[in-house]
Each structure stands twice: as C-alpha cells, then as structure tokens.
Amino acid sequence: MVKLIILYYLNIKSTHGYEIQKFIQATGLDVWAKVKSGSIYYALSKMEKNGEVELYKEETVGSKVRKIYQITEKGKNELKNTIEEELDKPLMPIGTDKFIIPITFNRLDKNEAIAIVNKHIKSLEETLDYWEYWKDIKINESTLQVEKISFEMTVNGIKDSIRWHKAIIDEYDEYVKYSQSQEVMIKNIDFGDVEEPKNNNAQADKKRIEELREIILNNPEKSKEALEELMNLMSQVK
Incomplete structure (x- = not known):
C-alpha cells in the first residue's frame, strides 16, 4: 500500500x-x-x-x-x-489458516492455549478501542458513504474476531475431543488409497466429501459438523 x-x-x-x-x-x-x-x-x-x-x-x-x-x-x-x-483484490479475507487451528487442540496444553487466546483478545479489544476512537473523530454527517462503510466493516470485523476467540475458550474441551477423534480417523484411513467410486451412491459420497472439505476450510461456524460427517463418509468409502 x-x-x-x-x-x-x-x-x-x-x-x-x-x-x-x-x-x-x-x-x-x-x-x-x-x-x-x-x-x-x-x-x-x-x-x-x-x-x-x-x-x-x-x-x-x-x-x-x-x-x-x-x-x-x-x-x-x-x-x-x-x-x-x-x-481486483477481495475487500475482506474469506478464509484464514487460523480457522483450522481448533481441530489441533489436543496437541496443546489447555492453560497455555487459553492464556494465548486471552492475550490476543485483549490486544483485539485495544485495537477495537483505537478504531472506534478514530471512527468518532472521522465520521460525521458530511462523511461519504464509502468511508463510513469502511470504518463499519473494520470495527465489525474486529468484533467478530473477538467473538470467534471467545468461542474458542467456551468450546475448548469439545474441540479437544474432536481433535482426538480426528487423529483416530487419520490413523485408520489411508486417504491416498481411497478407491474410485464404482456406483452412483459412491459417486455421490465422493461429491459430498469435496463439499465438506470446502466447508471445513471456508466456513468455520459449520466446520465441526462438517468434520463429523466427513469422518463418517470417509470410513464408508471403500
């Protein structure tokens, strides 16, 4: 820039x-x-x-x-x-590597992980105060819509990030359980040895697997349910 x-x-x-x-x-x-x-x-x-x-x-x-x-x-x-x-660039990121971090929580010490998240939340809250301060200074009746919307998007994005990190703390134990079950799936399924589908039902399963992978990568709110369904489907594909 x-x-x-x-x-x-x-x-x-x-x-x-x-x-x-x-x-x-x-x-x-x-x-x-x-x-x-x-x-x-x-x-x-x-x-x-x-x-x-x-x-x-x-x-x-x-x-x-x-x-x-x-x-x-x-x-x-x-x-x-x-x-x-x-x-030509996206106005806001549609995905981030951080979205998939919760599925690895069984590899972390809970107290240390939550301390890191709380520290990050505090930093986000300070950033939010900073942007709201500038918003109050810059936005008035004569401000153009684009600038108003830019501030709103930035402030709302920070608020959403705070909500996301607080949800991590609330659901930490659930994600630890899920992380453990996912490791079991990975240990027992050779993803590189999954055979090509031989019938219409298997073809539909394959399509659904791809859809679920996209959900996991790009829709963090539905990733938990998608991962559970993916595990079931992958264990059935022979």
Missing part, C-alpha cells in the same frame, strides 16, 4: 519523503494503511532502483538535505497497474 500512496502523490507533484509522511498522517491514511515513516524512505529507495521514481533535485533546509523525487513514465504505468490490481 505504501508504494501506491507514494506513486499517487508523486504523480501529482514532485516532493520529498517527509512531505508524503505528513500527508499520510494528516489525512489518517496511516490508520488504514499502517504506514511507518521508515517504510516510506525504504520504498522510495527501492522504487528509485526499479526506475519508477527518480531524484529530481536536492534541497538544503537548515542542516538537512532533502531529496526531491519525481515519478517516471515507468512509475506512472506502475501506478495504473497497482490501482487495477488493488481493485
């Missing part, structure tokens, strides 16, 4: 990294993009090597020398391509 912001700014006018940094802070873009000042100068150096920006001149301000950069034609093309790539 820092690259996009720099190219956007330099496409408007030639300037130095400090001005871009202050622009980001003044407009609240550091809240959304989480851009640190050091990353701006690192990105400028890298982009200069790539030929996307070039040194225009140097200015002396007191005892400091500021490098003024300007965008190149390659940089303008990269800006266009980067914007198009960002537009």
Whole structure:
C-alpha cells in the first residue's frame, strides 16, 4: 500500500519523503494503511532502483538535505497497474489458516492455549478501542458513504474476531475431543488409497466429501459438523 500512496502523490507533484509522511498522517491514511515513516524512505529507495521514481533535485533546509523525487513514465504505468490490481483484490479475507487451528487442540496444553487466546483478545479489544476512537473523530454527517462503510466493516470485523476467540475458550474441551477423534480417523484411513467410486451412491459420497472439505476450510461456524460427517463418509468409502 505504501508504494501506491507514494506513486499517487508523486504523480501529482514532485516532493520529498517527509512531505508524503505528513500527508499520510494528516489525512489518517496511516490508520488504514499502517504506514511507518521508515517504510516510506525504504520504498522510495527501492522504487528509485526499479526506475519508477527518480531524484529530481536536492534541497538544503537548515542542516538537512532533502531529496526531491519525481515519478517516471515507468512509475506512472506502475501506478495504473497497482490501482487495477488493488481493485481486483477481495475487500475482506474469506478464509484464514487460523480457522483450522481448533481441530489441533489436543496437541496443546489447555492453560497455555487459553492464556494465548486471552492475550490476543485483549490486544483485539485495544485495537477495537483505537478504531472506534478514530471512527468518532472521522465520521460525521458530511462523511461519504464509502468511508463510513469502511470504518463499519473494520470495527465489525474486529468484533467478530473477538467473538470467534471467545468461542474458542467456551468450546475448548469439545474441540479437544474432536481433535482426538480426528487423529483416530487419520490413523485408520489411508486417504491416498481411497478407491474410485464404482456406483452412483459412491459417486455421490465422493461429491459430498469435496463439499465438506470446502466447508471445513471456508466456513468455520459449520466446520465441526462438517468434520463429523466427513469422518463418517470417509470410513464408508471403500
């Protein structure tokens, strides 16, 4: 994201990294993009090597020398391509590796695991306070809908994450039992040796197995039930 912001700014006018940094802070873009000042100068150096920006001149301000950069034609093309790539990306993640972690809980010490989750919940709650603070400052009657929705999605996403982690604590023992039963299934079934279906019922089972795998990966609320059904089906496929 820092690259996009720099190219956007330099496409408007030639300037130095400090001005871009202050622009980001003044407009609240550091809240959304989480851009640190050091990353701006690192990105400028890298982009200069790539030929996307070039040194225009140097200015002396007191005892400091500021490098003024300007965008190149390659940089303008990269800006266009980067914007198009960002537009084509999902607005929110539809899945995460973390969704499958609960099925491994029998491999963890319960007290240590819950302590980690509680620590993460505390961090999420602090993050929520931060975003709600900025929401109160930034959102008013004249705010455009896109910015309002962006804040709402971010705040609601953090709230959902807190709910998910609290549910882990509530259902921890159930997932430990499930983890144990899943290990039994894995030990007793050679997934690489499952034969191709020889009749319509087996074909239907195969299709259902694939559907269940998708549910487990992408729908954490239904993953527990899906895993139970998958275990039953896999034990029947011969």
